[in-house]
Amino acid sequence: MKLIADHxxxxxxxGTNQVVRALDDVSFVIHSGELLGLIGHTGSxxxxxxxxxxxxxxxxxxxxxxxxxxxxxKTYDRKTLRARVGLVFQYPEHQLFEETVFQEVxxxxxxxxxxxxxxxxxxxxxxxRVGLPEEIADxxxxxxxxxxxxxxxxxxxxxxxxxxxxxxxxxxxxxxRGRDELLSMIVELRRKEGIxxxxxxxxxxxxxxxxxxxxxxxKGRIRYDDTPKAVFAQYRALEEMGLAAPQVTYIxxxxxxxxxxxxxxxxxLREAKETILAAYARLRGSGK
Amino acid sequence: MLRDITIGQYYAADSVIHRLxxxxxxxxxxxxxxxxxxxxxxxxxxxxxFFLALVVILSKVPFGYMVKGLKPVLFLxxxxxxxxxxxxxxxxxxxxxxxxxxxxxxxQAFYMAVRLILxxxxxxxxxxxxxxxxxxxxxxxxxxxxxxxxxxVHEIAxxxxxxxxxxxxxLDETDKIMKAQQARGADFESGNFIQRARSxxxxxxxxxxxxxxxxNDLAMAMEARCYHGGRGRTQMKPLRYxxxxxxxxxxxxxxxxxxxxxxxxxxx
Numbered sequence: 001m002k003l004i005a006d007h008x009x010x011x012x013x014x015g016t017n018q019v020v021r022a023l024d025d026v027s028f029v030i031h032s033g034e035l036l037g038l039i040g041h042t043g044s045x046x047x048x049x050x051x052x053x054x055x056x057x058x059x060x061x062x063x064x065x066x067x068x069x070x071x072x073x074k075t076y077d078r079k080t081l082r083a084r085v086g087l088v089f090q091y092p093e094h095q096l097f098e099e100t101v102f103q104e105v106x107x108x109x110x111x112x113x114x115x116x117x118x119x120x121x122x123x124x125x126x127x128x129r130v131g132l133p134e135e136i137a138d139x140x141x142x143x144x145x146x147x148x149x150x151x152x153x154x155x156x157x158x159x160x161x162x163x164x165x166x167x168x169x170x171x172x173x174x175x176x177r178g179r180d181e182l183l184s185m186i187v188e189l190r191r192k193e194g195i196x197x198x199x200x201x202x203x204x205x206x207x208x209x210x211x212x213x214x215x216x217x218x219k220g221r222i223r224y225d226d227t228p229k230a231v232f233a234q235y236r237a238l239e240e241m242g243l244a245a246p247q248v249t250y251i252x253x254x255x256x257x258x259x260x261x262x263x264x265x266x267x268x269l270r271e272a273k274e275t276i277l278a279a280y281a282r283l284r285g286s287g288k
Numbered sequence: 289m290l291r292d293i294t295i296g297q298y299y300a301a302d303s304v305i306h307r308l309x310x311x312x313x314x315x316x317x318x319x320x321x322x323x324x325x326x327x328x329x330x331x332x333x334x335x336x337x338f339f340l341a342l343v344v345i346l347s348k349v350p351f352g353y354m355v356k357g358l359k360p361v362l363f364l365x366x367x368x369x370x371x372x373x374x375x376x377x378x379x380x381x382x383x384x385x386x387x388x389x390x391x392x393x394x395x396q397a398f399y400m401a402v403r404l405i406l407x408x409x410x411x412x413x414x415x416x417x418x419x420x421x422x423x424x425x426x427x428x429x430x431x432x433x434x435x436x437x438x439x440x441v442h443e444i445a446x447x448x449x450x451x452x453x454x455x456x457x458x459l460d461e462t463d464k465i466m467k468a469q470q471a472r473g474a475d476f477e478s479g480n481f482i483q484r485a486r487s488x489x490x491x492x493x494x495x496x497x498x499x500x501x502x503x504n505d506l507a508m509a510m511e512a513r514c515y516h517g518g519r520g521r522t523q524m525k526p527l528r529y530x531x532x533x534x535x536x537x538x539x540x541x542x543x544x545x546x547x548x549x550x551x552x553x554x555x556x
Contacts, residue, residue, distance in 0.1 A: 015350070015353070016350065016353060017300075018300065051467065056467050056471060079473060079475065082470065082473055086471070088471075089464065089467070089468045089471065095472075095490075107469075108472040111472065111473030111475065112473055156472055157471070157472060160472070160473060
């Protein structure tokens with residue numbers, strides 16, 4: 001599995017005096033099993049971009065290649081593509097409509113034209129995979145809590161067995177605990193099943209801990225496509241784009257500026273803890 | 289696809305027509321619409337079309353954008369033309385079996401089509417150049433005399449402005465929900481009529497829920513700001529006539545006079 005975005009250009013309001021270039025020559029690759037963070041300020045084009053990944057939007061120029069095939073080719077089976085590239089929209093709980101959680105999760109696999117037995121199996125499996133108890137299957141999705149509803153919506157996409165799971169702002173509106181639980185569930189899914197995950201967010205804290213690679217978007221263009229460490233080292237430039245590095249980066253940078261010998265490249269809480277403790281131990285050892 | 293709907297939508301631009309007081313535009317549009325139906329001498333349509341073209345050019349709204357507004361009423365237009373053509377009595381031009389087409393019928397159908405097109409384009413100019421808020425302000429101002437007979441003018445205007453304001457929001461929402469369901473493999477295009485109607489359920493249920501949620505939020509927000517109807521309410525930007533509005537009224541009066549002159553065949 002490999003997905004290539006090739007020189008995508010997309011404009012809103014074509015043919016009026018308010019043309020907005022949402023994507024401006026965007027190219028990148030998603031590899032198999034990768035956990036990719038896509039970050040950008042509101043209006044940077046990230047939501048527009050993810051809708052291209054499963055061919056919901058057609059670019060004005062450029063194309064997407066999935067396993068080598070151009071997905072905007074006339075005869076390409078885009079319905080199957082949408083099962084392979086599972087896209088979970090922002091606030092996905094707003095798309096729920098069925099009477100029970102189980103029927104809700106069946107919607108995706110059912111649309112793929114599978115036999116009922118297979119659909120049932122996939123649905124139960126998906127409910128389990130997102131960490132919901134099986135008893136919930138017969139309840140109305142509208143009776144659940146916000147966090148649970150969101151899991152149901154994610155399960156309904158997972159039930160189609162996607163090879164890439166794209167989540168647009170999956171933690172928006174969740175409390176810190178719900179956020180951590182959801183993100184670790186996603187990381188766990190990827191670790192156990194080897195699916196690729198694209199995590200779209202405007203929050204560095206969300207992505208820094210988990211992702212292997214970060215793509216930073218600004219005004220419809222890709223500004224950085226690198227490891228979290230390399231991207232966060234540019235935190236001054238990120239600030240100009242209305243973004244910020246994780247808080248620990250700032251603490252480490254400040255410590256370093258104050259003359260304390262820490263490794264300022266840390267981006268996660270664990271790395272920061274280690275380097276600060278090590279510096280502290282060195283200071284005590286030198287008797288200052 | 290949903291973004292193509294232009295009825296009631298505002299097209300932002302900086303033009304004389306945009307800057308006119310909404311009351312001027314509302315009354316002028318009404319006068320224009322009435323003028324289309326008062327006279328039925330062919331010459332008047334030339335003047336009416338010319339007048340509209342002038343306004344459209346002044347408004348800086350691209351002509352193509354304007355014409356898009358005709359699409360949804362195309363069916364109505366064809367139906368009217370056909371009916372007029374088939375059921376008007378007069379001098380027979382062509383007949384086959386029970387179908388006869390008369391000279392009067394063709395003429396009548398042609399006038400009807402021209403009238404309808406001008407009517408729709410004329411009202412489109414108003415909505416495209418006036419924001420919904422300003423338009424409802426104008427309606428409220430124009431209807432104010434009705435308060436005497438206890439018509440809840442302010443409430444009607446408020447309901448209209450909320451309804452208008454929610455059209456683009458709900459269209460956006462529908463677009464989003466359709467895409468979300470398509471991402472889950474939904475198919476809205478294929479299948480027979482019943483299958484297609486059933487495929488609307490996954491759109492309509494979330495759309496209704498979201499409409500109620502939004503209505504609830506809005507009611508709460510209005511109450512939190514102590515909204516209690518029209519009494520004693522002032523406006524941040526009260527409507528005020530400027531010189532250009534009086535000039536516009538003068539132009540409209542000239543136009544009406546021209547229509548009357550041609551339509552009543554005063555000089556010949």
